[in-house]
Amino acid sequence: MDWTSHIMERIPASGTLKMFELANRLEREGRQVYHFEVGQPDYDTPKNIVDAAIDALKAGHTRYTPARGIPPLLDAIEETYGKRGIKIDGRRNVIVTPGAKMALFGGLYAAIDQGDDVLVLSPAWPTYRVMVRTAGGKPIDVPTSMDYKLDPELLKARANRHVSAIIVNSPNNPTGGVLDEEDLKLIHDVAEDYDFLVFSDEIYDALVYDGFEQKSMLKVDPSMERTMAISGFSKAYSMTGWRLGYAIGNPESINNLVRIQQNTTSCATSFVQHAGIEALRGDQSFIENVRAEYQRRRDRITELFCEIEGIQCANPMGAFYVFPDFSEYGLTSATLAELLLKMVGVCSTPGVAFGTDYDYNLRFSYATDMESIENGLTKLKKYLETFS
Numbered sequence: 001m002d003w004t005s006h007i008m009e010r011i012p013a014s015g016t017l018k019m020f021e022l023a024n025r026l027e028r029e030g031r032q033v034y035h036f037e038v039g040q041p042d043y044d045t046p047k048n049i050v051d052a053a054i055d056a057l058k059a060g061h062t063r064y065t066p067a068r069g070i071p072p073l074l075d076a077i078e079e080t081y082g083k084r085g086i087k088i089d090g091r092r093n094v095i096v097t098p099g100a101k102m103a104l105f106g107g108l109y110a111a112i113d114q115g116d117d118v119l120v121l122s123p124a125w126p127t128y129r130v131m132v133r134t135a136g137g138k139p140i141d142v143p144t145s146m147d148y149k150l151d152p153e154l155l156k157a158r159a160n161r162h163v164s165a166i167i168v169n170s171p172n173n174p175t176g177g178v179l180d181e182e183d184l185k186l187i188h189d190v191a192e193d194y195d196f197l198v199f200s201d202e203i204y205d206a207l208v209y210d211g212f213e214q215k216s217m218l219k220v221d222p223s224m225e226r227t228m229a230i231s232g233f234s235k236a237y238s239m240t241g242w243r244l245g246y247a248i249g250n251p252e253s254i255n256n257l258v259r260i261q262q263n264t265t266s267c268a269t270s271f272v273q274h275a276g277i278e279a280l281r282g283d284q285s286f287i288e289n290v291r292a293e294y295q296r297r298r299d300r301i302t303e304l305f306c307e308i309e310g311i312q313c314a315n316p317m318g319a320f321y322v323f324p325d326f327s328e329y330g331l332t333s334a335t336l337a338e339l340l341l342k343m344v345g346v347c348s349t350p351g352v353a354f355g356t357d358y359d360y361n362l363r364f365s366y367a368t369d370m371e372s373i374e375n376g377l378t379k380l381k382k383y384l385e386t387f388s
């Protein structure tokens with residue numbers, strides 16, 4: 001008897017697992033590994049947020065909450081978007097979920113019919129394609145440049161009446177590139193022409209540099225007729241393990257998500273939701289400080305990459321990733337990533353994980369300390385010089 005359902009064929013084992021296992025083995029052997037593969041902030045959650053969670057636990061906030069989320073958190077999300085000039089009704093347009101991942105999964109599940117095409121602006125977080133397939137849809141990549149610059153003609157060429165949605169993600173994982181308001185408008189216009197939905201993953205929107213302000217897709221679709229914005233607390237407030245995210249959309253779409261949540265996770269963790277209120281309403285200086293530090297690291301890591309002959313590296317304006325192009329070295333990304341890890345202990349993520357068009361790129365996360373950036377990249381440079 002085979003106990004595995006057909007749906008599991010749509011959920012591949014993690015493409016980066018091999019790198020993790022190899023890195024662990026090398027570390028057990030006493031080798032130094034520079035971790036550039038990590039996709040989470042390297043800071044602890046700010047103390048005021050931790051204290052709010054402890055207070056909420058002590059106050060007995062340990063039971064199920066409404067599936068949609070606790071009203072004061074919905075109100076705090078409404079307030080936060082209001083300050084950015086986006087008018088939403090927290091109690092009708094928002095659902096709080098255990099992480100942005102669940103918001104996206106529920107949103108796609110509720111919207112995709114069997115066989116629907118779903119455009120994915122790529123390179124893209126691998127989870128999008130898995131989620132689309134699991135929901136019965138067919139992901140179709142719309143490639144962008146190494147720093148996520150949109151090709152309007154390509155987008156129009158890939159759009160058609162079989163498309164039910166597009167997934168966009170700015171600031172982007174893995175490139176760190178951003179979409180400006182004009183790009184967002186163009187995507188929305190194409191979606192309107194072909195009558196499909198826009199899922200806008202905005203989880204990195206607080207991590208932007210050089211004074212850039214990331215506009216929400218909600219700005220170009222204020223009625224939320226065809227837009228669902230997804231965000232959360234993981235990246236902005238260093239709360240990856242807390243599992244707290246949300247979706248914002250029209251009441252019908254959000255109610256669908258509420259029904260899914262009622263029948264799956266029930267709700268986001270109750271005391272974590274209370275901590276979320278403190279995150280949004282409390283002191284925001286943490287974000288300012290982290291942003292300044294990430295900008296410093298981004299400047300340095302791109303500078304070091306640009307010093308290496310044969311590598312092209314953009315200086316992206318958001319998130320904490322760079323996605324340099326190593327095509328001059330002639331090795332595909334999984335082979336190169338493994339080689340760099342074995343030879344100089346530099347652990348990165350192969351570009352192919354983010355789309356087949358990116359098999360000569362590697363993703364480097366700079367959510368790591370400056371010393372590792374300096375030492376890791378110096379070793380990388382020395383090793384790559386032996387290629388010529």
Ligand SMILES: Cc1ncc(COP(=O)(O)O)c(C=O)c1O
Nearest residue numbers: 039099100101125173232234245
């Ligand atoms: C683009 C993107 N969206 C969503 C997530 C997950 O967010 P959360 O921790 O809120 O589920 C990640 C995490 O790596 C991500 O890179």
